Amino acid sequence: MLTTGVMPTTEIISTAESSSSIPHSSPSQAKTALRRELKRRRRALSPREQRAATAQLCRRLRTLPELLRARRVSLYLPMGGEIDPQPLLHWLYRRGVSVYLPVLRPFSANSLWFVAYRPGTPMVKNRFGIPEPAAAFSARRQNRLPAWALDALIVPLVGFDANANRMGMGGGFYDRTLAFMRYRRPAPALIGVAHACQQVAHLPVEPWDIPLTAIATDAATVRPQKR
Ligand SMILES: Nc1nc2c(c(=O)[nH]1)N(C=O)[C@@H](CNc1ccc(C(=O)N[C@@H](CCC(=O)O)C(=O)O)cc1)CN2
Numbered sequence: 001m002l003t004t005g006v007m008p009t010t011e012i013i014s015t016a017e018s019s020s021s022i023p024h025s026s027p028s029q030a031k032t033a034l035r036r037e038l039k040r041r042r043r044a045l046s047p048r049e050q051r052a053a054t055a056q057l058c059r060r061l062r063t064l065p066e067l068l069r070a071r072r073v074s075l076y077l078p079m080g081g082e083i084d085p086q087p088l089l090h091w092l093y094r095r096g097v098s099v100y101l102p103v104l105r106p107f108s109a110n111s112l113w114f115v116a117y118r119p120g121t122p123m124v125k126n127r128f129g130i131p132e133p134a135a136a137f138s139a140r141r142q143n144r145l146p147a148w149a150l151d152a153l154i155v156p157l158v159g160f161d162a163n164a165n166r167m168g169m170g171g172g173f174y175d176r177t178l179a180f181m182r183y184r185r186p187a188p189a190l191i192g193v194a195h196a197c198q199q200v201a202h203l204p205v206e207p208w209d210i211p212l213t214a215i216a217t218d219a220a221t222v223r224p225q226k227r
């Protein structure tokens with residue numbers, strides 16, 4: 001359901017590109033307005049609503065087969081009202097799963113590395129103010145993995161729809177990092193997570209979008225219909 005009133009859905013859909021090349025155009029006004037509205041919605045949740053949503057989300061994530069069989073998992077540290085996957089950490093550590101965080105890759109615009117996150121990992125804030133493993137720690141090869149070596153990624157979403165299409169922060173970080181998934185198998189499971197209130201009726205599918213395996217919220221699990 002598109003309850004934002006920011007833009008008619010048809011206008012949002014009409015911004016989808018049909019070409020297979022990856023244009024470096026600025027995002028459409030409709031997409032920018034929708035992103036702003038969805039970020040406002042999640043920031044508007046009270047601390048109590050945030051805590052309840054996080055607990056429900058993590059309960060749901062613990063039942064997903066993709067996470068039950070994963071040995072190497074990435075998650076993220078939340079900002080700006082994002083739903084918090086951190087209660088999952090103890091469950092993962094207890095089961096001997098290796099946990100990784102996304103780190104902004106140096107010398108490679110808008111793409112990510114995944115760096116080991118365990119007790120004692122030295123942390124700094126990145127340019128967006130999000131804590132991430134410190135540069136010297138991330139620089140050591142034994143502390144990091146490329147995305148293809150993970151079994152599952154928990155991916156933060158700004159918006160999603162009933163067909164598990166996603167919208168992120170707009171930097172193209174995850175799409176660039178996961179672009180290999182178009183040709184390389186096996187590929188990690190991609191589990192998008194968001195608050196239920198971040199669902200909209202339809203999102204445009206961009207040529208560079210990498211499809212998610214599933215989306216989990218505090219209220220539901222959404223899987224893409226057969227393509
Ligand atoms: N928690 C978290 N970590 C993450 C991501 C994310 O979406 N959430 N990312 C997913 O790609 C990557 C970082 N990408 C980002 C892309 C854009 C902005 C950004 O535009 N920030 C605004 C303020 C935030 C807001 O508008 O709410 C800014 O710095 O001005 C932040 C992170 C890796 N780590």
Ligand SMILES: Nc1ncnc2c1ncn2[C@@H]1O[C@H](COP(=O)(O)OP(=O)(O)OP(=O)(O)O)[C@@H](O)[C@H]1O
Nearest residue numbers: 023024167168169170171172173174175176179208
């Ligand atoms: N594989 C890629 N190679 C080059 N540019 C890319 C690639 N994927 C996405 N981009 C660029 O990134 C920009 C942001 O894309 P989009 O608006 O879809 O971000 P998003 O999916 O919301 O962000 P994120 O992936 O960080 O969650 C677009 O301008 C797009 O051209």
